[in-house]
Amino acid sequence: MKKPLLAIGISLALSVPLVAQAGPKEDFQEVYSKAESTHQDAGTFQWTITSDRLKSAKSAADSGDYEKAVAMANEALKLAEESVAQRKQQKEAWRQVAIGN
Amino acid sequence: MRKGLISVCLTTLALSATAPVFAEPTQADIDRGKELAYSRKDGNCLACHKMDDGKLTGNIGPELADMKARFPDRELLFKRIWDETQFNPMTVMPPFGRHMILSKQEINRIIDYLYTL
Amino acid sequence: MLKAKVILVALGAALAVPQALAGATPEEDRKETVEYFKQMFPDVPFEEFVNGQYALNEDRRKQWESMQDFPPYEFAVAEGQEMFETPFANGKTYASCFENGGIGIRQNYPYFDTEKNEVITLELAINRCREANGEEPLKWKKGAIASISAYMASTSQGKPINIKVPDDPDALAAYQDGKEFYYSRRGQLNFSCASCHVQNPGKWIRADFLSPALGQPANFPVHRSKWGELGTLHRRFAGCNNNVRAEPLPAQSEEYRNLEYFLTYMSNGLPVVGPATRP
Numbered sequence: 001m002k003k004p005l006l007a008i009g010i011s012l013a014l015s016v017p018l019v020a021q022a023g024p025k026e027d028f029q030e031v032y033s034k035a036e037s038t039h040q041d042a043g044t045f046q047w048t049i050t051s052d053r054l055k056s057a058k059s060a061a062d063s064g065d066y067e068k069a070v071a072m073a074n075e076a077l078k079l080a081e082e083s084v085a086q087r088k089q090q091k092e093a094w095r096q097v098a099i100g101n
Numbered sequence: 102m103r104k105g106l107i108s109v110c111l112t113t114l115a116l117s118a119t120a121p122v123f124a125e126p127t128q129a130d131i132d133r134g135k136e137l138a139y140s141r142k143d144g145n146c147l148a149c150h151k152m153d154d155g156k157l158t159g160n161i162g163p164e165l166a167d168m169k170a171r172f173p174d175r176e177l178l179f180k181r182i183w184d185e186t187q188f189n190p191m192t193v194m195p196p197f198g199r200h201m202i203l204s205k206q207e208i209n210r211i212i213d214y215l216y217t218l
Numbered sequence: 219m220l221k222a223k224v225i226l227v228a229l230g231a232a233l234a235v236p237q238a239l240a241g242a243t244p245e246e247d248r249k250e251t252v253e254y255f256k257q258m259f260p261d262v263p264f265e266e267f268v269n270g271q272y273a274l275n276e277d278r279r280k281q282w283e284s285m286q287d288f289p290p291y292e293f294a295v296a297e298g299q300e301m302f303e304t305p306f307a308n309g310k311t312y313a314s315c316f317e318n319g320g321i322g323i324r325q326n327y328p329y330f331d332t333e334k335n336e337v338i339t340l341e342l343a344i345n346r347c348r349e350a351n352g353e354e355p356l357k358w359k360k361g362a363i364a365s366i367s368a369y370m371a372s373t374s375q376g377k378p379i380n381i382k383v384p385d386d387p388d389a390l391a392a393y394q395d396g397k398e399f400y401y402s403r404r405g406q407l408n409f410s411c412a413s414c415h416v417q418n419p420g421k422w423i424r425a426d427f428l429s430p431a432l433g434q435p436a437n438f439p440v441h442r443s444k445w446g447e448l449g450t451l452h453r454r455f456a457g458c459n460n461n462v463r464a465e466p467l468p469a470q471s472e473e474y475r476n477l478e479y480f481l482t483y484m485s486n487g488l489p490v491v492g493p494a495t496r497p
Contacts, residue, residue, distance in 0.1 A: 044399075044473055046465035047406045075201075079406070082200055086403060094401040097191055097412050099254055100247035148424040159422040186408070193413040200406050 024066035031073040032057055038080035045087035050079040126213035134214025137207050144203060144211055149194065153218055162194060168215045175212060182208050244383045244393050244483055251484050255432045259420065267433030268491045274420045275427050282495065291368060291441040291493045294448050298369030301362060306351040312366070315347035324374035324490050328479050329382065330389040337392050337475040340367055341450055358469035359453035364439045368448055371439065371492035379436060379490060381483040396480025399473055400431075405464030411477075414458075426497075435482045437494035448493060451478055 032054070039050050057072035095101045126134075138144040139155060146152065149161035172178040181188055183198030197203040203211070242250070255267065259274065266273040272282050302312050302320065313319035317326075327340040338346075341363055345355040356363040383393050403410045412431070414423065419430035438451040445453075452474045456466035467473050 044467060045402075045404055048460060048463045048465050049406050051465060079201060083406075086408070090402040090404075093190070093403070094398055094410065097410070097417060098397065098401040099416065100242040100250045145424075157425040159424050161418050161421050161423060191417070193409060193417060195407045195409075200408060202406060 024070060025061075028057070028061050028066050028069045028073060031070060031077060032061070035073050035077035035080055038077060038084060042080060042083040042087055045083050045090070047079055047083045050076050050083060053079060126210075126216075130210055130213045131217055132214075134210035134212070137203065138211050138214055143207065144197065146211075165215060166218055168218045172215075175216075178212055178215070179208060182211065244390075247397070248484050248486060251432060254416075255419075255430050259430070264487075265489060267430060267485075268436040268488050269494075270429035270434060270437065270496065271427045273433070274429070278427060278497075285495055289441070289493075289495060290443075291448055291495065294365040294441070295368050295372050295493060298362075298365030298367070301366055302369050306348070306353050308351050310351050312344070312347055315343065315350065320370055321373045322377060324371045324492070325377040325379045326381070328475060328482060330384055330386070330392055330479065332384055332386050332389065335388045336472065337479045339451075339470065339475055339478055340370065341452070342470055342475070358450065359456070360445070360447055360449050364448035364450050367450060368439045368493040371490055374490045376489045376491075378487050379482060379485050381479070381486055383479075383483060392476045393480055393483065395473070396476035396478070399477045400480055404459065405462035407462040407464075409462040409464075411458065431481065431484060433485050433488050435478065436485055436488050436490055437492045437496070439493050441493060441495045443495070443497055 035050075035054060035057070039046060039054065042050075053072050053076035057069045057076060060066070060072060061069035135153070136143075138146045138152070141148075146165070147155040147158045149159045150163070150165045151158045151160065152165040168178075182203075184196035185192045185194040186196055195202055198205065198208055252264070255262075256264075262273050269279075272279040305311050313321075317323055324340060327343070328337050330336070331338050341358060344363060344366055345358075348355055356366075383389050400411045403413065414428050415431040415434070419428045421428055435451055438454070439448045440454070441448050450469065452469035455474050455477060456469065459466040
Protein backbone atom coordinates (compact mmCIF):
# COMPACT_ATOMS: atom_id res chain seq x y z
CA MET A 1 0.00 0.00 0.00
CA LYS A 2 2.70 2.44 1.03
CA LYS A 3 5.15 1.72 -1.77
CA PRO A 4 2.93 2.39 -4.77
CA LEU A 5 1.70 5.57 -3.09
CA LEU A 6 5.24 6.69 -2.62
CA ALA A 7 6.03 5.82 -6.20
CA ILE A 8 3.08 7.80 -7.45
CA GLY A 9 4.05 10.67 -5.18
CA ILE A 10 7.58 10.73 -6.46
CA SER A 11 6.60 10.32 -10.05
CA LEU A 12 4.12 13.12 -9.73
CA ALA A 13 6.61 15.36 -8.01
CA LEU A 14 9.40 14.68 -10.44
CA SER A 15 7.03 13.87 -13.27
CA VAL A 16 9.19 10.92 -14.28
CA PRO A 17 6.89 8.89 -16.51
CA LEU A 18 9.03 5.75 -16.32
CA VAL A 19 8.40 5.32 -12.61
CA ALA A 20 4.70 5.89 -13.03
CA GLN A 21 4.53 3.16 -15.65
CA ALA A 22 5.71 0.54 -13.18
CA GLY A 23 2.40 1.02 -11.29
CA PRO A 24 -0.23 -0.14 -13.79
CA LYS A 25 1.63 -3.30 -14.69
CA GLU A 26 1.85 -4.44 -11.08
CA ASP A 27 -1.70 -3.32 -10.49
CA PHE A 28 -2.77 -5.42 -13.42
CA GLN A 29 -0.91 -8.49 -12.28
CA GLU A 30 -2.39 -8.27 -8.82
CA VAL A 31 -5.99 -7.91 -9.98
CA TYR A 32 -5.57 -10.42 -12.76
CA SER A 33 -4.24 -13.18 -10.57
CA LYS A 34 -6.93 -12.53 -7.99
CA ALA A 35 -9.59 -12.66 -10.70
CA GLU A 36 -8.15 -15.86 -12.07
CA SER A 37 -8.01 -17.62 -8.72
CA THR A 38 -11.55 -16.50 -7.86
CA HIS A 39 -12.68 -17.84 -11.23
CA GLN A 40 -11.06 -21.16 -10.31
CA ASP A 41 -12.91 -21.13 -6.97
CA ALA A 42 -16.18 -21.16 -8.89
CA GLY A 43 -15.43 -24.80 -9.83
CA THR A 44 -18.21 -26.16 -12.04
CA PHE A 45 -20.03 -22.82 -11.70
CA GLN A 46 -17.70 -20.77 -13.87
CA TRP A 47 -19.23 -18.17 -16.17
CA THR A 48 -18.18 -17.90 -19.81
CA ILE A 49 -18.27 -14.12 -19.59
CA THR A 50 -15.61 -14.21 -16.88
CA SER A 51 -13.35 -16.27 -19.12
CA ASP A 52 -13.97 -13.73 -21.91
CA ARG A 53 -13.00 -10.79 -19.69
CA LEU A 54 -9.87 -12.58 -18.49
CA LYS A 55 -8.85 -13.18 -22.08
CA SER A 56 -9.40 -9.54 -23.06
CA ALA A 57 -7.45 -8.44 -19.98
CA LYS A 58 -4.57 -10.67 -20.95
CA SER A 59 -4.43 -9.54 -24.55
CA ALA A 60 -4.70 -5.87 -23.57
CA ALA A 61 -1.79 -6.36 -21.18
CA ASP A 62 0.20 -8.17 -23.84
CA SER A 63 -0.17 -5.19 -26.12
CA GLY A 64 0.82 -2.82 -23.33
CA ASP A 65 -2.61 -1.24 -22.77
CA TYR A 66 -2.61 -1.57 -19.00
CA GLU A 67 -5.48 0.80 -18.43
CA LYS A 68 -7.80 -1.44 -20.39
CA ALA A 69 -6.18 -4.56 -18.94
CA VAL A 70 -6.87 -3.43 -15.39
CA ALA A 71 -10.44 -2.48 -16.22
CA MET A 72 -11.09 -5.89 -17.80
CA ALA A 73 -9.43 -7.75 -14.95
CA ASN A 74 -11.50 -5.82 -12.42
CA GLU A 75 -14.65 -6.72 -14.27
CA ALA A 76 -13.56 -10.35 -14.41
CA LEU A 77 -12.97 -10.27 -10.66
CA LYS A 78 -16.44 -8.96 -9.90
CA LEU A 79 -18.03 -11.50 -12.23
CA ALA A 80 -15.98 -14.29 -10.69
CA GLU A 81 -17.06 -13.22 -7.22
CA GLU A 82 -20.71 -13.44 -8.27
CA SER A 83 -20.17 -16.91 -9.70
CA VAL A 84 -18.59 -18.03 -6.44
CA ALA A 85 -21.56 -16.57 -4.56
CA GLN A 86 -23.86 -18.50 -6.89
CA ARG A 87 -21.97 -21.70 -6.23
CA LYS A 88 -22.28 -21.24 -2.47
CA GLN A 89 -25.91 -20.28 -2.63
CA GLN A 90 -26.86 -23.22 -4.85
CA LYS A 91 -25.42 -25.69 -2.35
CA GLU A 92 -28.81 -25.47 -0.62
CA ALA A 93 -30.97 -23.48 -3.00
CA TRP A 94 -31.01 -26.17 -5.71
CA ARG A 95 -33.62 -27.98 -3.67
CA GLN A 96 -36.14 -25.16 -4.12
CA VAL A 97 -37.60 -26.50 -7.34
CA ALA A 98 -36.27 -30.06 -7.18
CA ILE A 99 -38.90 -32.71 -7.63
CA GLY A 100 -38.48 -35.21 -4.84
CA ASN A 101 -36.76 -33.25 -2.12
CA MET B 102 -8.25 -1.71 -0.09
CA ARG B 103 -9.30 1.52 -1.66
CA LYS B 104 -10.65 -0.45 -4.54
CA GLY B 105 -12.67 -2.55 -2.13
CA LEU B 106 -14.22 0.57 -0.71
CA ILE B 107 -15.01 1.90 -4.12
CA SER B 108 -16.76 -1.26 -5.12
CA VAL B 109 -18.79 -1.19 -1.91
CA CYS B 110 -19.79 2.37 -2.66
CA LEU B 111 -20.75 1.42 -6.17
CA THR B 112 -22.95 -1.41 -4.99
CA THR B 113 -24.80 0.71 -2.46
CA LEU B 114 -25.14 3.38 -5.06
CA ALA B 115 -26.57 0.92 -7.47
CA LEU B 116 -29.02 -0.46 -4.95
CA SER B 117 -30.36 2.95 -4.07
CA ALA B 118 -30.05 3.95 -7.65
CA THR B 119 -33.38 5.54 -8.03
CA ALA B 120 -33.27 7.82 -5.03
CA PRO B 121 -32.53 10.98 -6.99
CA VAL B 122 -35.36 12.62 -8.86
CA PHE B 123 -35.38 11.66 -12.51
CA ALA B 124 -35.22 14.13 -15.27
CA GLU B 125 -37.61 13.47 -18.15
CA PRO B 126 -35.92 11.00 -20.47
CA THR B 127 -34.99 12.20 -23.92
CA GLN B 128 -36.02 10.36 -27.07
CA ALA B 129 -32.43 9.15 -27.31
CA ASP B 130 -32.71 7.62 -23.81
CA ILE B 131 -35.89 5.84 -24.80
CA ASP B 132 -34.43 4.56 -28.06
CA ARG B 133 -31.37 3.31 -26.25
CA GLY B 134 -33.62 1.56 -23.72
CA LYS B 135 -35.52 -0.21 -26.45
CA GLU B 136 -32.30 -1.29 -28.10
CA LEU B 137 -31.01 -2.71 -24.80
CA ALA B 138 -34.29 -4.50 -24.06
CA TYR B 139 -34.41 -6.13 -27.51
CA SER B 140 -30.77 -7.00 -28.07
CA ARG B 141 -29.93 -10.64 -27.48
CA LYS B 142 -26.63 -9.91 -25.84
CA ASP B 143 -28.01 -7.27 -23.45
CA GLY B 144 -31.51 -7.45 -21.94
CA ASN B 145 -33.06 -9.93 -24.37
CA CYS B 146 -36.36 -9.30 -22.58
CA LEU B 147 -38.13 -10.59 -25.70
CA ALA B 148 -36.89 -14.07 -24.90
CA CYS B 149 -39.61 -14.22 -22.26
CA HIS B 150 -41.85 -11.16 -22.60
CA LYS B 151 -44.21 -10.05 -25.30
CA MET B 152 -43.83 -6.30 -25.62
CA ASP B 153 -44.44 -3.46 -28.03
CA ASP B 154 -43.58 -4.40 -31.64
CA GLY B 155 -41.09 -7.14 -30.64
CA LYS B 156 -41.04 -10.13 -33.02
CA LEU B 157 -40.69 -13.81 -32.10
CA THR B 158 -41.22 -13.15 -28.43
CA GLY B 159 -41.29 -15.86 -25.79
CA ASN B 160 -44.13 -16.35 -23.31
CA ILE B 161 -42.40 -17.40 -20.11
CA GLY B 162 -43.09 -14.06 -18.45
CA PRO B 163 -46.18 -11.81 -18.64
CA GLU B 164 -46.63 -9.22 -21.37
CA LEU B 165 -44.95 -5.93 -20.51
CA ALA B 166 -47.63 -3.35 -21.20
CA ASP B 167 -49.28 -0.46 -19.43
CA MET B 168 -46.15 -0.12 -17.37
CA LYS B 169 -46.60 3.30 -15.82
CA ALA B 170 -50.03 2.41 -14.49
CA ARG B 171 -48.94 -0.98 -13.19
CA PHE B 172 -45.55 0.09 -11.84
CA PRO B 173 -45.93 3.66 -10.64
CA ASP B 174 -43.02 3.16 -8.22
CA ARG B 175 -39.93 3.49 -10.39
CA GLU B 176 -37.62 2.35 -7.63
CA LEU B 177 -39.55 -0.86 -7.15
CA LEU B 178 -39.48 -1.56 -10.88
CA PHE B 179 -35.74 -0.95 -10.86
CA LYS B 180 -35.28 -3.43 -8.02
CA ARG B 181 -37.24 -6.12 -9.81
CA ILE B 182 -35.14 -5.83 -12.93
CA TRP B 183 -32.01 -5.60 -10.80
CA ASP B 184 -32.83 -8.89 -9.06
CA GLU B 185 -36.24 -10.54 -9.34
CA THR B 186 -35.09 -13.46 -7.19
CA GLN B 187 -35.39 -11.12 -4.20
CA PHE B 188 -39.13 -11.01 -4.86
CA ASN B 189 -39.62 -14.57 -6.05
CA PRO B 190 -36.82 -17.03 -5.30
CA MET B 191 -38.15 -19.47 -7.93
CA THR B 192 -38.28 -16.99 -10.78
CA VAL B 193 -36.40 -17.76 -13.97
CA MET B 194 -35.92 -14.07 -14.78
CA PRO B 195 -32.18 -13.36 -14.68
CA PRO B 196 -30.93 -10.98 -11.95
CA PHE B 197 -29.81 -8.42 -14.51
CA GLY B 198 -28.17 -6.00 -12.09
CA ARG B 199 -26.77 -8.33 -9.48
CA HIS B 200 -25.14 -10.53 -12.12
CA MET B 201 -23.83 -7.53 -14.07
CA ILE B 202 -25.73 -8.40 -17.22
CA LEU B 203 -26.88 -4.77 -17.34
CA SER B 204 -25.42 -1.75 -15.59
CA LYS B 205 -27.44 0.60 -13.43
CA GLN B 206 -27.55 3.13 -16.27
CA GLU B 207 -28.66 0.50 -18.74
CA ILE B 208 -31.50 -0.63 -16.50
CA ASN B 209 -32.57 2.98 -16.14
CA ARG B 210 -32.65 3.41 -19.92
CA ILE B 211 -34.77 0.27 -20.20
CA ILE B 212 -37.16 1.67 -17.61
CA ASP B 213 -37.37 4.93 -19.58
CA TYR B 214 -38.48 2.81 -22.51
CA LEU B 215 -40.82 0.56 -20.48
CA TYR B 216 -42.64 3.65 -19.25
CA THR B 217 -43.64 4.45 -22.82
CA LEU B 218 -45.47 1.11 -23.09
CA MET C 219 -37.86 -24.63 1.12
CA LEU C 220 -41.46 -25.49 1.80
CA LYS C 221 -42.19 -21.80 1.96
CA ALA C 222 -40.67 -21.25 -1.43
CA LYS C 223 -42.97 -23.86 -2.89
CA VAL C 224 -45.97 -22.20 -1.30
CA ILE C 225 -44.92 -18.90 -2.84
CA LEU C 226 -44.64 -20.55 -6.20
CA VAL C 227 -48.12 -21.94 -5.96
CA ALA C 228 -49.47 -18.62 -4.76
CA LEU C 229 -47.92 -16.83 -7.70
CA GLY C 230 -49.17 -19.48 -10.04
CA ALA C 231 -45.80 -19.14 -11.73
CA ALA C 232 -45.73 -22.84 -12.54
CA LEU C 233 -47.54 -25.98 -11.54
CA ALA C 234 -47.14 -26.93 -7.94
CA VAL C 235 -44.06 -29.06 -7.51
CA PRO C 236 -45.33 -32.17 -5.78
CA GLN C 237 -44.49 -32.31 -2.12
CA ALA C 238 -41.96 -34.92 -1.22
CA LEU C 239 -40.08 -36.35 1.67
CA ALA C 240 -36.46 -35.47 2.18
CA GLY C 241 -34.08 -38.23 1.15
CA ALA C 242 -36.34 -39.56 -1.58
CA THR C 243 -35.13 -42.63 -3.44
CA PRO C 244 -34.43 -42.49 -7.17
CA GLU C 245 -37.60 -44.46 -7.79
CA GLU C 246 -39.68 -42.03 -5.72
CA ASP C 247 -38.10 -39.13 -7.60
CA ARG C 248 -38.95 -40.74 -10.91
CA LYS C 249 -42.56 -41.44 -10.02
CA GLU C 250 -43.06 -37.88 -8.84
CA THR C 251 -41.43 -36.53 -11.96
CA VAL C 252 -43.73 -38.57 -14.18
CA GLU C 253 -46.70 -37.42 -12.10
CA TYR C 254 -45.57 -33.79 -12.35
CA PHE C 255 -45.45 -33.86 -16.13
CA LYS C 256 -48.71 -35.79 -16.37
CA GLN C 257 -50.37 -33.03 -14.39
CA MET C 258 -48.76 -30.40 -16.55
CA PHE C 259 -49.73 -32.12 -19.82
CA PRO C 260 -52.75 -34.30 -19.07
CA ASP C 261 -53.47 -34.92 -22.76
CA VAL C 262 -50.03 -36.22 -23.66
CA PRO C 263 -49.74 -40.02 -23.49
CA PHE C 264 -46.71 -41.21 -21.48
CA GLU C 265 -44.87 -42.72 -24.46
CA GLU C 266 -45.16 -39.49 -26.42
CA PHE C 267 -42.72 -37.69 -24.12
CA VAL C 268 -39.82 -39.18 -26.07
CA ASN C 269 -40.69 -36.81 -28.89
CA GLY C 270 -39.78 -33.75 -26.86
CA GLN C 271 -41.22 -30.53 -28.22
CA TYR C 272 -43.17 -32.43 -30.89
CA ALA C 273 -45.27 -34.07 -28.20
CA LEU C 274 -46.48 -30.62 -27.15
CA ASN C 275 -46.74 -28.56 -30.30
CA GLU C 276 -48.99 -29.56 -33.20
CA ASP C 277 -47.45 -27.20 -35.80
CA ARG C 278 -43.92 -28.28 -35.09
CA ARG C 279 -45.01 -31.88 -35.10
CA LYS C 280 -46.45 -31.59 -38.60
CA GLN C 281 -43.24 -30.10 -39.96
CA TRP C 282 -41.30 -32.83 -38.25
CA GLU C 283 -43.48 -35.67 -39.53
CA SER C 284 -43.06 -34.43 -43.08
CA MET C 285 -39.31 -34.99 -42.66
CA GLN C 286 -39.58 -38.58 -41.51
CA ASP C 287 -39.62 -40.20 -44.96
CA PHE C 288 -36.02 -39.24 -45.62
CA PRO C 289 -34.37 -38.80 -42.25
CA PRO C 290 -31.10 -36.88 -42.61
CA TYR C 291 -29.22 -39.27 -40.31
CA GLU C 292 -29.72 -42.38 -42.44
CA PHE C 293 -26.32 -42.19 -44.06
CA ALA C 294 -24.60 -41.70 -40.70
CA VAL C 295 -26.36 -44.75 -39.27
CA ALA C 296 -25.22 -46.89 -42.21
CA GLU C 297 -21.71 -45.58 -41.75
CA GLY C 298 -21.95 -46.33 -38.02
CA GLN C 299 -22.98 -49.90 -38.78
CA GLU C 300 -20.05 -50.35 -41.12
CA MET C 301 -17.60 -49.07 -38.51
CA PHE C 302 -19.26 -51.21 -35.89
CA GLU C 303 -18.81 -54.33 -37.96
CA THR C 304 -15.32 -53.61 -39.30
CA PRO C 305 -12.66 -55.46 -37.30
CA PHE C 306 -9.96 -53.53 -35.41
CA ALA C 307 -6.30 -54.11 -36.34
CA ASN C 308 -6.25 -57.01 -33.87
CA GLY C 309 -9.13 -58.73 -35.66
CA LYS C 310 -11.76 -58.19 -32.97
CA THR C 311 -14.84 -55.98 -33.36
CA TYR C 312 -16.92 -53.74 -31.11
CA ALA C 313 -19.28 -56.66 -30.58
CA SER C 314 -16.65 -58.33 -28.40
CA CYS C 315 -16.90 -55.53 -25.81
CA PHE C 316 -20.67 -55.55 -25.30
CA GLU C 317 -23.37 -57.76 -23.98
CA ASN C 318 -25.35 -59.41 -26.78
CA GLY C 319 -22.71 -58.31 -29.26
CA GLY C 320 -23.80 -54.71 -28.77
CA ILE C 321 -27.19 -55.24 -30.43
CA GLY C 322 -30.33 -54.00 -28.67
CA ILE C 323 -28.61 -52.72 -25.54
CA ARG C 324 -28.87 -48.91 -25.75
CA GLN C 325 -31.70 -48.92 -23.17
CA ASN C 326 -29.28 -50.12 -20.43
CA TYR C 327 -26.95 -47.11 -20.77
CA PRO C 328 -25.69 -45.35 -18.80
CA TYR C 329 -25.08 -47.82 -15.99
CA PHE C 330 -23.12 -47.63 -12.76
CA ASP C 331 -20.05 -49.84 -12.72
CA THR C 332 -19.65 -50.90 -9.08
CA GLU C 333 -16.08 -52.09 -9.63
CA LYS C 334 -14.77 -48.97 -11.32
CA ASN C 335 -17.09 -46.83 -9.20
CA GLU C 336 -18.26 -44.66 -12.05
CA VAL C 337 -21.03 -44.11 -14.52
CA ILE C 338 -20.44 -45.73 -17.91
CA THR C 339 -22.19 -44.08 -20.83
CA LEU C 340 -22.52 -45.74 -24.21
CA GLU C 341 -19.98 -43.37 -25.78
CA LEU C 342 -17.51 -44.01 -22.98
CA ALA C 343 -17.94 -47.75 -23.47
CA ILE C 344 -17.33 -47.35 -27.22
CA ASN C 345 -14.05 -45.53 -26.68
CA ARG C 346 -12.94 -47.87 -23.89
CA CYS C 347 -13.59 -50.74 -26.26
CA ARG C 348 -11.35 -49.12 -28.85
CA GLU C 349 -8.57 -48.52 -26.35
CA ALA C 350 -8.79 -52.04 -24.98
CA ASN C 351 -8.20 -53.20 -28.54
CA GLY C 352 -5.26 -50.94 -29.23
CA GLU C 353 -7.15 -48.25 -31.16
CA GLU C 354 -7.11 -44.50 -30.66
CA PRO C 355 -10.20 -43.10 -28.91
CA LEU C 356 -12.65 -41.08 -31.03
CA LYS C 357 -13.61 -37.45 -30.42
CA TRP C 358 -16.60 -37.32 -28.06
CA LYS C 359 -19.27 -35.03 -29.41
CA LYS C 360 -19.80 -35.76 -33.11
CA GLY C 361 -18.56 -37.64 -36.10
CA ALA C 362 -17.70 -41.35 -35.91
CA ILE C 363 -18.69 -41.80 -32.27
CA ALA C 364 -22.13 -40.30 -32.90
CA SER C 365 -22.60 -42.54 -35.93
CA ILE C 366 -21.67 -45.70 -34.03
CA SER C 367 -23.84 -44.67 -31.10
CA ALA C 368 -26.70 -43.92 -33.52
CA TYR C 369 -26.40 -47.34 -35.11
CA MET C 370 -26.43 -49.02 -31.69
CA ALA C 371 -29.50 -46.99 -30.68
CA SER C 372 -31.21 -47.95 -33.93
CA THR C 373 -30.87 -51.64 -33.02
CA SER C 374 -32.62 -50.89 -29.73
CA GLN C 375 -35.63 -48.99 -31.06
CA GLY C 376 -38.70 -49.42 -28.91
CA LYS C 377 -36.95 -51.10 -26.02
CA PRO C 378 -37.90 -49.49 -22.69
CA ILE C 379 -35.16 -47.51 -21.00
CA ASN C 380 -33.98 -49.51 -18.04
CA ILE C 381 -31.46 -47.62 -15.90
CA LYS C 382 -30.60 -49.08 -12.53
CA VAL C 383 -29.23 -47.45 -9.43
CA PRO C 384 -27.79 -50.42 -7.57
CA ASP C 385 -27.95 -50.58 -3.80
CA ASP C 386 -24.51 -49.08 -3.42
CA PRO C 387 -23.57 -45.79 -1.74
CA ASP C 388 -21.33 -44.71 -4.63
CA ALA C 389 -24.03 -45.37 -7.20
CA LEU C 390 -26.51 -43.38 -5.16
CA ALA C 391 -23.98 -40.58 -4.76
CA ALA C 392 -23.49 -40.44 -8.55
CA TYR C 393 -27.25 -40.23 -9.02
CA GLN C 394 -27.55 -37.49 -6.37
CA ASP C 395 -24.72 -35.59 -7.99
CA GLY C 396 -26.50 -35.63 -11.31
CA LYS C 397 -29.70 -34.51 -9.67
CA GLU C 398 -28.01 -31.63 -7.87
CA PHE C 399 -26.35 -30.59 -11.13
CA TYR C 400 -29.71 -30.64 -12.90
CA TYR C 401 -31.39 -28.38 -10.37
CA SER C 402 -28.51 -25.98 -9.64
CA ARG C 403 -28.60 -22.57 -11.25
CA ARG C 404 -25.54 -21.80 -13.29
CA GLY C 405 -24.11 -19.12 -15.50
CA GLN C 406 -24.44 -15.38 -15.54
CA LEU C 407 -28.06 -15.81 -16.64
CA ASN C 408 -28.76 -17.89 -13.53
CA PHE C 409 -30.65 -20.88 -14.97
CA SER C 410 -30.76 -24.47 -13.89
CA CYS C 411 -31.68 -27.16 -16.39
CA ALA C 412 -34.96 -27.31 -14.49
CA SER C 413 -35.65 -23.58 -15.02
CA CYS C 414 -36.33 -24.42 -18.64
CA HIS C 415 -37.16 -28.12 -18.83
CA VAL C 416 -39.11 -28.56 -15.57
CA GLN C 417 -40.60 -25.14 -14.83
CA ASN C 418 -41.28 -24.03 -18.40
CA PRO C 419 -41.75 -26.86 -20.91
CA GLY C 420 -44.45 -26.10 -23.45
CA LYS C 421 -43.48 -22.42 -23.45
CA TRP C 422 -41.56 -20.36 -25.95
CA ILE C 423 -38.20 -18.90 -25.11
CA ARG C 424 -37.78 -16.49 -27.95
CA ALA C 425 -38.20 -18.68 -31.06
CA ASP C 426 -37.47 -21.97 -29.27
CA PHE C 427 -40.17 -24.24 -27.91
CA LEU C 428 -39.13 -25.89 -24.65
CA SER C 429 -39.33 -29.66 -24.18
CA PRO C 430 -39.87 -31.39 -20.82
CA ALA C 431 -37.07 -33.20 -18.98
CA LEU C 432 -39.04 -36.42 -19.22
CA GLY C 433 -38.06 -38.41 -22.33
CA GLN C 434 -35.23 -36.14 -23.44
CA PRO C 435 -32.40 -38.68 -23.58
CA ALA C 436 -34.47 -41.26 -25.46
CA ASN C 437 -33.85 -39.74 -28.88
CA PHE C 438 -30.07 -39.42 -28.77
CA PRO C 439 -27.81 -39.14 -30.61
CA VAL C 440 -29.73 -36.51 -32.45
CA HIS C 441 -29.48 -34.85 -35.86
CA ARG C 442 -30.06 -31.14 -35.40
CA SER C 443 -30.66 -28.91 -38.38
CA LYS C 444 -28.64 -26.29 -36.50
CA TRP C 445 -25.66 -28.65 -36.43
CA GLY C 446 -26.31 -30.15 -39.84
CA GLU C 447 -25.14 -33.49 -38.42
CA LEU C 448 -25.50 -35.91 -35.55
CA GLY C 449 -24.38 -34.97 -32.06
CA THR C 450 -24.23 -36.75 -28.73
CA LEU C 451 -26.16 -35.95 -25.56
CA HIS C 452 -23.11 -34.30 -23.99
CA ARG C 453 -22.82 -31.99 -26.96
CA ARG C 454 -26.36 -30.86 -26.15
CA PHE C 455 -25.56 -30.46 -22.44
CA ALA C 456 -22.63 -28.23 -23.37
CA GLY C 457 -24.85 -26.15 -25.67
CA CYS C 458 -27.52 -25.68 -23.01
CA ASN C 459 -24.86 -24.66 -20.44
CA ASN C 460 -23.27 -22.27 -22.87
CA ASN C 461 -26.59 -20.58 -23.68
CA VAL C 462 -26.93 -19.41 -20.09
CA ARG C 463 -23.29 -18.26 -20.07
CA ALA C 464 -22.16 -21.14 -17.87
CA GLU C 465 -18.78 -22.62 -18.78
CA PRO C 466 -19.58 -26.03 -20.32
CA LEU C 467 -17.82 -29.04 -18.86
CA PRO C 468 -15.90 -31.50 -21.00
CA ALA C 469 -17.94 -34.19 -22.73
CA GLN C 470 -17.77 -37.40 -20.68
CA SER C 471 -16.55 -35.53 -17.60
CA GLU C 472 -17.73 -37.15 -14.39
CA GLU C 473 -20.26 -34.32 -13.93
CA TYR C 474 -21.89 -34.83 -17.32
CA ARG C 475 -21.93 -38.61 -16.93
CA ASN C 476 -23.66 -38.27 -13.57
CA LEU C 477 -26.07 -35.78 -15.10
CA GLU C 478 -26.86 -38.25 -17.88
CA TYR C 479 -27.35 -40.98 -15.27
CA PHE C 480 -29.92 -38.94 -13.37
CA LEU C 481 -31.70 -37.63 -16.46
CA THR C 482 -31.93 -41.03 -18.13
CA TYR C 483 -33.15 -42.68 -14.95
CA MET C 484 -36.09 -40.24 -14.95
CA SER C 485 -37.03 -41.63 -18.39
CA ASN C 486 -37.14 -45.28 -17.32
CA GLY C 487 -39.91 -47.16 -19.06
CA LEU C 488 -39.96 -44.89 -22.11
CA PRO C 489 -38.90 -46.45 -25.41
CA VAL C 490 -35.56 -45.77 -27.13
CA VAL C 491 -36.29 -43.74 -30.27
CA GLY C 492 -32.82 -42.53 -31.21
CA PRO C 493 -31.49 -41.42 -33.53
CA ALA C 494 -33.98 -38.65 -34.19
CA THR C 495 -34.14 -35.16 -35.68
CA ARG C 496 -34.54 -31.84 -33.93
CA PRO C 497 -34.35 -28.22 -35.04
